[in-house]
Amino acid sequence: MRREPSIIIVGGGPAGSAAAIELRRRGVGRVTILDRSAYPRLKVCGSGLSPNALRELERLELKDILAPLHIPMRGIVAVGPGGRSIELRGDHGAWIVPRTDFDHTLLREAGRLGAEIREKTRVRALLRDDNGRVRGVRTADEELEADLVICANGSPSQFEFDHSPRYGIRTIMGWWKGATLPAPDQGIFAWSRQLDGYYAWAFPEPGGVVNVGLTIAERSAASHGIRPLFEEILEQEFSDVLRGAESMGPWKGHPATVTTRISSELVQPHCMWTGEAARLVSPGSVEGIGFALLSGRIAAELCEEHFDPIRGFSSWHSQLYRSRLAVRMLPKFLAGEAFVRLMRSRGTIRMLSRLADPKRMGQLAATVVGER
Numbered sequence: 001m002r003r004e005p006s007i008i009i010v011g012g013g014p015a016g017s018a019a020a021i022e023l024r025r026r027g028v029g030r031v032t033i034l035d036r037s038a039y040p041r042l043k044v045c046g047s048g049l050s051p052n053a054l055r056e057l058e059r060l061e062l063k064d065i066l067a068p069l070h071i072p073m074r075g076i077v078a079v080g081p082g083g084r085s086i087e088l089r090g091d092h093g094a095w096i097v098p099r100t101d102f103d104h105t106l107l108r109e110a111g112r113l114g115a116e117i118r119e120k121t122r123v124r125a126l127l128r129d130d131n132g133r134v135r136g137v138r139t140a141d142e143e144l145e146a147d148l149v150i151c152a153n154g155s156p157s158q159f160e161f162d163h164s165p166r167y168g169i170r171t172i173m174g175w176w177k178g179a180t181l182p183a184p185d186q187g188i189f190a191w192s193r194q195l196d197g198y199y200a201w202a203f204p205e206p207g208g209v210v211n212v213g214l215t216i217a218e219r220s221a222a223s224h225g226i227r228p229l230f231e232e233i234l235e236q237e238f239s240d241v242l243r244g245a246e247s248m249g250p251w252k253g254h255p256a257t258v259t260t261r262i263s264s265e266l267v268q269p270h271c272m273w274t275g276e277a278a279r280l281v282s283p284g285s286v287e288g289i290g291f292a293l294l295s296g297r298i299a300a301e302l303c304e305e306h307f308d309p310i311r312g313f314s315s316w317h318s319q320l321y322r323s324r325l326a327v328r329m330l331p332k333f334l335a336g337e338a339f340v341r342l343m344r345s346r347g348t349i350r351m352l353s354r355l356a357d358p359k360r361m362g363q364l365a366a367t368v369v370g371e372r
């Protein structure tokens, strides 16, 4: 019989908590989550759970405990680069659960199932043996040995799995009280010209709060003056929404990392990467929560099926992890990237400005937010 492995998970966001929950449910290993923050903690995020993410929560049997914390987003208003808009109501709808509550609930569930949680514990480095194999982590205070380290530390990750260039997205967002959306269960996506294929959003949160933000690729020149850009977008796209609303504190930003490829280096013998640390975020929508949950669950599945504390994982297991992720994620990532390219093209902008075919634009927008 294989001995029970000791598993350290770096980061208690959706990827780390999902991995811990699934490991504990499967009875695999002694699991410790290390997170630099103290929970509940703020996470800069639109907090939108797409139909994809909701399906993943169902698979993880987490939807019921989150249900009391959500408000539904049953439709969106999609505003094209020319300023024309269209209303979309999907068959499935999305949820908004503020990340402070969402992440805290998942982390508590991991603890309830037997994972040890250590907050305010920043991991400084991966420890390696003489052969370069990961053997644990170093925090500010100590060295912790483990059979397996799962990096779920988000973006930008300080623990790189390969040296391919990062596809970075800049973001900025704020929260407002008393803002008026077209309907209480309706969000807004605006593909403004200045955002070079990316978009601004306004999402309803519980308690009459609305979060508003924008995403733009780091490679776009306009991303370097993101604050004035946000002021301009707020005025241009959201002046009706925010009229009379009260800003709830300073605007915040956080870099996101998106991808159109899934690396074959996400598994080493005694280390693996999940969630945004593995760059598993869709270009186009910058959706990452569902992919973080999914990759955490698949990582746990792989551990149960194949991890040996002495030999670790092999290169075949690395390919297996990659292919399990790729089959579920790559089509969505490629569709997201195609959407960004389309929205950047002058021809498309002209076409959408005239809004010759509102139905087609609706279908495109529905694809990018995961309704189709």
Ligand SMILES: Cc1cc2nc3c(=O)[nH]c(=O)nc-3n(C[C@H](O)[C@H](O)[C@H](O)COP(=O)(O)OP(=O)(O)OC[C@H]3O[C@@H](n4cnc5c(N)ncnc54)[C@H](O)[C@@H]3O)c2cc1C
Residues within 6 Å of the ligand: 010, 011, 012, 013, 014, 015, 016, 034, 035, 036, 037, 043, 044, 045, 046, 047, 048, 049, 050, 053, 121, 122, 123, 124, 152, 153, 154, 155, 158, 171, 172, 173, 213, 253, 254, 255, 256, 274, 275, 276, 277, 281, 286, 287, 288, 289, 290, 292
């Ligand atoms: C502005 C913005 C809006 C977004 N909106 C959406 C949205 O509406 N819907 C959606 O699906 N996705 C959205 N995303 C993407 C989504 O937030 C991420 O993809 C998702 O949080 C990734 O989850 P994760 O668990 O991999 O990483 P994270 O959620 O980032 O969690 C990583 C955890 O690791 C901890 N950590 C980091 N470094 C260390 C260290 N060295 N030692 C110990 N702990 C560490 C952090 O404290 C954190 O708790 C948005 C992103 C941004 C930036």
